[in-house]
Amino acid sequence: MRLVHAADIHLDSPLRGLDRYDGAPSEDLRIATRRAFVYLIDYCLEESVDGLLLAGDIYDGDWQDFNTGLFFVKQLARLRDGGIRVWAVLGNHDAASVITRQLRLPDNVTLLSYKSPVTSVDEQLGLAVHGQSFARKDVGEDLAAAYPRALPGLLNVGLLHTALAGRPDHAPYAPTTVDRLTSKGYGYWALGHVHRAEVVSRDPWIVFPGNLQGRSIRETGEKGFVVISSEGTEVTGVETVASDVARWHDLSVDVSSARNADDALTLVLRALDATAGASKGRLVAARVRLTGRGPVHTVLVSDLAATEANVRAAAADASGDVWVEKVVVQTLPEVDLEKVRERKDALGHVARAVHGAAGDPEALKALAEELRPLLEKLPSGLGEDGRLFDASEPARLEAFLSEVEATLVPMLVEVEERP
């Protein structure tokens, strides 16, 4: 028997952070999550697998277009026509979605109840699927605790949307432990919720397949689903299959050896070429992070718009389609900021004043007022964690001011009038 295990499809969730700049690849991003899902369905049909397990988060919670649900139904209907059964549980996003409540699923789909754990047995396949959907977005209790013991003579699969005992960047919904899961005697735990693929255990198999398509720079690397092979009641093999149509990379390029901007761009292009090659023809969505301490720092930071445009132009020359999500200049100046601050002259004073602003409540208040006109117009949810600029958190403010200092002070040193 062969089963496919996928999770966290987040249909119609946009790829975030990709500004459609001049010279960006012509790739159509809009339905990347759909294309990844269609790939999954195509795979099931072409390989004639015996069943598909969906471990939650089919939709994005706040997405309201019912067309998304209808698209989902159409795809599952293809599996029905191909004689392939589907078992699914709802995740936190699905529980919050208005689509879930109204949608009628094809009859090959077994959507496991949110009221209590359910066991669905397919005698023909020799398979028992146990699972429970999320009743609401924030399920805080251990759902797995109430799952039944394994049924004898069948391959037992647990379908669960959970963060286990906690995973970075993921809400701790339906918390549980590996011991708890092991104690049920199942052959395979098909988990969802965590977007990074992870084989948590091999005996029994406890697997997060990750999401089908990375949607932002927080979801880098290969994305796809898992194919489970079994003989009788035993899982004999687990392999991953990539389904992503665009692949995210957080690319750090050390430009400390660059003497000028051209050198730096050559290094960037080299790194982009390597990444494009490793992505096997997929669109690469790359964050280009320029690092290292060197003479090129001042050139890069003194006109960040030009630096960004140059990096994007370099990406257009790369050997594959590369979409530069963002250019982050994290280079360090050759000048020692500490020493600049020790100087007795005006520059030292300026450097000290810039550096000291972080600890000056009055300055920070004035700074907040300075930045207010834009901040109060910006839409919410900008920034990777939804907080683009938050003066209320000292660590963030400090990081922001450090960044400003590292950009500003070397630039001032550069423009000094030399005798």
Next chain:
Amino acid sequence: MRIDRLELAAYGPFTNVSIEFDREIGLHVVFGPNEAGKSSALRAVSDLLFGVPTQTTDNFLHAYDALRIRATITARDGRTLDFVRRKGRSGSDLLDASRRALARDVLVPFLGSAERDFFERSFGLDSRRLAAGAMDLLQSGGDVGRAVLQATSGLSGLSARLDAIEAAAGELFKERGKTQPINAALSRLKELEREVRSDSLSAETWRSLDEELAHVRREAMRLADRRTANDVEQQRLSRIRQALPILARRTLLMAAVERLAGVPLLAAEFDATAQAAREELLSAAAAEAGLASDLTSLEEEVSKYPAVGPILLRGTEIEALHQECGTMREFRKDLPKRDVELREATAQATRLAAEIVPGLGLDALLDEVPRRPVRRALRASAGRARGLRDDLAREERELATARESIRAAEAKLASLGPAVDPAPLARALRDAERSGDPVESLGKAEQAEKRARKALDEALASLPGWAPRGADPLAALPVPGDALVDSFQKRFSDLETAERDLENERRSLASQRSGHESERRNLAAGGTLPTRAAVGAARETRTKGWTLVRRVYVEREPGAEDEARLFDPERPLVEAFERSVETADGAADRLVDAADVAAKDAELSRQLREIDEALAGCGRRAEELAVRRAAAEHEWRAAWPAEGVAPGAPASMKEWLRARSRTLERLDAFRGATAEVEAASSALERARVSLVSAVALVRPEGPPPPAAYPEAETFVEELRRALEKTSAERGKLEATIEAATGKAGAREIAVAQARTALEEWKTSWAEEVRPLRRSPTVSTEEVEAVLDACDEFESVAGKVPGLRDRVKKMQDRLEEFAASVGTLCADVAPDLQRTDAVVAAGTLFERLGAERAAEGKRVLARENLVKIREKLAKESKRSETARRSVEAICREAGCAGESGLPARLAEIAEKRRAVKDLGEAESDLLAVGAGRSPSDLATECADVDGDALPALLEKARDERTALDEEIGRLHKREGELGQSLEIANGGDVAATRGQEAASVRARIEEDARRWLRLRASAFLLRRAIDGWRKENQDPLLVEATQLFSSLTKGRFVSLLAEVDDHGDPVITAGRAEGRHVPMAGLSDGTRDQLFLALRLASVRRYAKDAEPLPFIADDLLVSFDDSRAAAALETLSEFGKEVQVVLFTHHRHIVDLAKAHLAASAFRVHELLS
């Protein structure tokens, strides 16, 4: 910190140049005319304190590792340090006086935290930066922040940078902007979010569409049912309308059928059957009567034929004899021929028998003649004897041939003489071939030697005047090395450059001088100049007038009015005072105008003096250069050998040295080529000797090879070929003899065997010829003749018995035939008894034929009779059958006899038509009745009013049309809803908008991040500059006021920070008389003085809190006029008591000014001489 002593031990153009900076002296003027190394000395101060840069340009005289600057410095706390700075890595470039390394931080107590940039910017000032600072003061309107920043830090770019940052932020976003990228993107995002909402299909919308669609479908189905019922009713009414006339016709037909109830209902075919039966009956009766008449006639004819005769009875015998007639005729023709043939054969056989065995008769010999196998054996034996005799003759011939071959070969071998081995010759030739052609090698070596000699001669010829001396002395000649030549070349080149520069400078100075003199003459033509004393007198008068005014009108001092009258006897005091004010101001104004001309003249005069000094300096330096050139030329000549070479310029001598090297290389090549020629000669001789030895070994007594090499080699080669040919021929002859001897042996044996075989045959032959009754030695030819006779006898005698038998048999058959014919004729035709048997047999046969023809006719008549009788019986039977058929038809039609049949058939046809029409009427009813029986239909129509039917039908049709319309409307709505749901069937329009919105958000995020950084940068920078201003403004202005007053000689007495029209703090300068002047109101020179005052104030403030560094001024005063320069020198010498001041200058008049205006103890001049 101050520098007590600076020693430029090896730096730039300096070697062991030292300057002592006396502590008591406030101002040190370091005077270095052009080319004296003033700039290098300036750099040396920075390099001394902060290290020599990796890429210094001050190594043109001293190598990098030889660079040294030494100094003694004293900190404010009194500690001193004597140290040396050399070029090297930080930490190893400081040495003490004993050349021991000093710690890296040894200078910290003297320098504090100052670094090179800071030192050069804050403690160094030159005229260019002074002018730039003053200009910035003007352009910023005296912006305090900028002025303070500039003056205190030397940073001119900070403000510009701040402006650029703010501009960049403004390009990205403005609070009330629309077109800036962020503003525009925010608007676009809102639009997209609206579109996402409008393009999204809500679950409720979908559900309501879905539900409405279900409702519409249900309603459409209900109306469709009603429409079906309407259709049914319409069909019923139509049916009834159609059925009513058919039902009436049916009733009439049913009555007709009833009336013909007694008549059987027979099929239409019955009529034809009845008619056919009647016709058959008539036909059969007529045929029967005809046949009976024919029978009677034929019976009469048969009775007339006669009975059978004797010839017909013995027909078989007659036919047999007739058949034998042909054979009998043949026998009668053949018999005489066969008789003659028998007699001839008997005679020939008898003759042959006498030849084979004389005396034995024909028949006896037939038994005794030798049979064919015996004859074949005898013939074979005779053939074998011929073969044996042929074999013997052939072998004997071949034996003789072999013996002749041996004899001839032995004779030829004897003529070849003894054998000789050519191998030594072959070996010698092979060796020679392996070592190549020695003659060619020698030739090539000699050619190479010739070429080398020529090249050497050419090279020698290229060295002027050297050729006669030859190459060897050239090799031995001591010449200077390349490095030395290079150093002289550089030295001469430097000298030339210096001489050229000096000449250029001199010409430039002369030109400047001429220009200045011309300008001065023009100034002198402008008239006399007002004096300062006249202005002072006018001002005193004005002051006196003011004092009197106060005393008379304010203080009302008694007696003052008298003095007032004395002040101007001709005018009242007030008028006189006003006049004095006008006079003083007018004089001052004229003085100001005149002062400019005076200043210009003074400046030109000063510059002329400087130019003269510079020209004198040029003269001195020209002399120095001449001395240096003479020394260099002397040393250059000394570097070359006294004889043989006359040294020219270093460049040409470098070329001479290169030519010498080339010549020496060619000398080496020539020597090598000579050695090659000698080696090739030896090789040739060795090869020749080797060939001679080989010939002597092979043929000691023969003539030796020729002395020349190639001929010797040809000789040996030919000799080798001749010897090899003889050797090969000898081998061939020996092989021939051996083969012929073997062959002769074999032939001798074969001859003996052939003879034995012939003897053995003779013995067996004697036995074989015995049956022929011949001698045992009879020849094979004779035996073969007898055998041929036997063959012929056997052929002829064999025919005789057969011929005898055949003649006999023919005679017997002829006799037998004649007897049979005779007997038959006697029985049946006595008239033929004497006729030839064969003729009689033919006649009998003809008579038999005639009788047989008559018998045939009789038999045919009898057969016809039988056939007619059979036909008659058949027709009688047919007639009976037809009669029975007619009777049966009458019974079926229900009539008594054949005569009533036609009337009955008419009734049957009528009934059949009525029944058929009734059936059709019912069929019509069935067609109209849609499955109903005619009786049901009749029942359905029984009570219907036919006249009301059209109205009822019309009503039903109207109702149907209304239903159609309503159903159409519902279907349309169903289509619309289906389309809506189809459009909403998983499309990605909203998702696309969502992605676009995400892209715009990304753009906003990126731009916002950038704006925030820019804005924060601008904010922090503005705030820092403002802080610096606040911190420094007041103390700096206080300090600067005193310095400014000193620099302006009291013309200005205060500096204030005031707020301008825009609310920004700006600097104003207060004149001695109290008026405050904004920046724009100050002259250029005064702004220069103000900037210098601010800078010195900044240095002074720094010195209050930290270890001061020397203030290094680089030709700071070149743009000052003499009076301002003098004031500046005074101020600097005073300032130098707090902070060491070193003023570097190119200009002699600055030195002169110092000498003219300062006390000797206030300054010291140090002249630089590299």
